[in-house]
Amino acid sequence: MGSQTSHPTGENPLYVSTSHARPESWCTTLGQTATKTQEKIEEAKKGVLFVDEAYRLAGGGEKDFGKEAIESLMGAMNEPPGKAPVMVFAGYPDDMDKFMQANSGLFRRIPFTFDFDDYTPLDLAMILQKMTEAKGFKLAPDLTVRPHGGSMKLATLI
Numbered sequence: 001m002g003s004q005t006s007h008p009t010g011e012n013p014l015y016v017s018t019s020h021a022r023p024e025s026w027c028t029t030l031g032q033t034a035t036k037t038q039e040k041i042e043e044a045k046k047g048v049l050f051v052d053e054a055y056r057l058a059g060g061g062e063k064d065f066g067k068e069a070i071e072s073l074m075g076a077m078n079e080p081p082g083k084a085p086v087m088v089f090a091g092y093p094d095d096m097d098k099f100m101q102a103n104s105g106l107f108r109r110i111p112f113t114f115d116f117d118d119y120t121p122l123d124l125a126m127i128l129q130k131m132t133e134a135k136g137f138k139l140a141p142d143l144t145v146r147p148h149g150g151s152m153k154l155a156t157l158i
Contacts, residue, residue, distance in 0.1 A: 031068075033065045033068040033069050033072070034068050034069070034071070034072045037068070037069045037072035037073060038072055038076075041072070041073070041076045041084060041085065044085035045083070045084065045085055046082070046085070047085055047086070048085055048086045048087075048088060049085040049086070049087045049088070050088045050090065051073075051087065051088065051089050051090065052090050052091070053090070053091050054089035054090060054091050054096065054099050055091040055092070055095035055096050055098055055099040056091075057069050057070050057099060057102065058070070058098050058099040058101070058102035066102070067102070067103075070102055070103050070106070071103070073087065074103065074105055074106065074109055077109040077110075078109075087110075089110065093115055096113070100113075120155075121155040121156070121158040122152065122155040124155070124158050125144075125152045125154040125155040125158060126152075128154065129144055129152075129154070139154065143157075
């Protein structure tokens, strides 16, 4: 997976290394989470660490691996540019609010948040059509026709 970005070190690579992970893939044993989190940080050191469903780190509970992972991630966020990856934390808005509240230091270290609208059925139909055509196939014409400039029939099925 690649990402087009301007790296904080001043480098401007066309593609940078990216590590994509869900918290449960490395938060498994209390006491080992910090080491495994640091491994993920190292994997993406000169690129992007994309943490999908980051709100799972703020779950709490009897065996709170998330707190340990958040503390390790925050430690890396204190490093100068080039010593740590750009970090992207993704999840549903309400859940991400809880994630941000898991440690008051996150607000200082994550200065920007972005909310994206959900895809509409028409958006999904158009994406499917483009992906299908990119692979050399075509959808049935009756699925993609737009009667009177309206939605594709396919969009009404999604």
